[in-house]
Amino acid sequence: MARNTDATPAEPKKRFKRLRQIGTAFNQARQLDPAVVWWMLGAFVLILALFVVLGIVFGHPYYLPFVGLPLAVLAAGIIMVRRTERAAYGRLEGQIGGGGAALGALRRGWFHDEQPVAIEASRPGDMASAAMVFRAIGRPGVVLVVEGPPARAQKLAEKERKRVNRVVPNVPVTLVRVGTGEDAVPVRKLVSKLNRMRPALSKEEVTAVNKRLRALGSSPLPVPKGVDPLRARPDRKGMRGR
Template identity: 60%
Template sequence: MARQDSPQSAVPEKAGRIAQMRQIFTTARAVDPAIGWWMLLALLGVTLVGVVVGLVVGHPVYAGFLGLMFGVLAAMVVMSRRAERAAYRSIEGQPGAAGAALSALRRGWYFDQQPVAAEAVRPGDLASAAMVFRATGRPGVVLVGEGPSSRASRLLESERKKVARILPGVPVTVLRIGDDEAAVPVRKLANQIRRLKPTLTKEEAAQVNKRLKALGGARPPIPAGVDPNRVRMDRKAMRGR
């Protein structure tokens, strides 16, 4: 006999979703205190439009109810977008931010939140730490650097040459996050990577990733005090998009 889900089994799932939404809102509000007001504005604005349309067509109650439903949806969209911005703001400028931002990539990408190359002038001096993170997908290999611009650029070029030597013919894209004109803001990193033109098949991308993993067994020493695993994007907020 086919098993049927009891009504009680749907209750914990619904409660879990509500708890997840509450957690996203609470986390985002810590960085963006105005998020609640923007959500309320979206809710009231869309509901009001529904009521006005209902008065015009002669069905204010029905149109007002639909406006309320769409208003709730609009409030959820506003929460999702502002929560995403808050998540990026919370990691901006922190060591390991590039690795955390890569977690926003969709399926088809291989990445690691640990750097593939790292260098610091003095142990424990986080301001001097330059790091390179790597993502692999159908557009090829993407290297993302962070830290002081000159040192991060040198480290990126060194890593680019290494990848080109190991995987001749595979496209290698070099990006650096930061605030200067030559850099990409951390909040735009994932979108810029997604816009890269695919040149490899899914199978080829998987093989490239395996090759890099096999040849990159020795991790670079991470500067003391830098733990990229502690700098994470709020993935629940990203799923709310």
């Protein structure tokens, strides 16, 4: 009988790729938060110890710890993700374009622009004190994420809101200011705030609004040629751990 020599063991390759991805994520987590190793170890030991105690109490000293082992690994993984997210958002706080970078962590169903749709600098090329507006589109409607000096940022956001209303007049437009203060949202809470907003559009309407606003484009950026206004921004992919 002839053997099928074309068949290849794909499953081990997938497992190896997955392990390599986990290793890469773990190394990135250690770079962002060196203490993450001890937090993960503590969660693992705590969960496993709990199942050991339960095993002794209920007369299954080997079975219950065996059941608790994958749960302990899962707990360590959750701690790694949470600590990494917190450290990443902590680095974005106070950074130029930090609010826009945080939008990259929005869940599926949202559209957002990689670059700000509007920038206003007090002096050409001075991005440290510039007001910026980033745009996100989801089921709650259009969300304009504003950062920079409050007065100029609010004025710029209102101007951008009028532009959006002219193109999609019946779509809700919400302004969210990122930063510090009573009316501002910290970068680490921006994504959760947007995800908690009440839906107002269907999925099909979100796609249609996104296409129309893409055609609208963005306001001209008041910076000299060759200057990247977001050069100092943190890397989005690094923050997402992708």
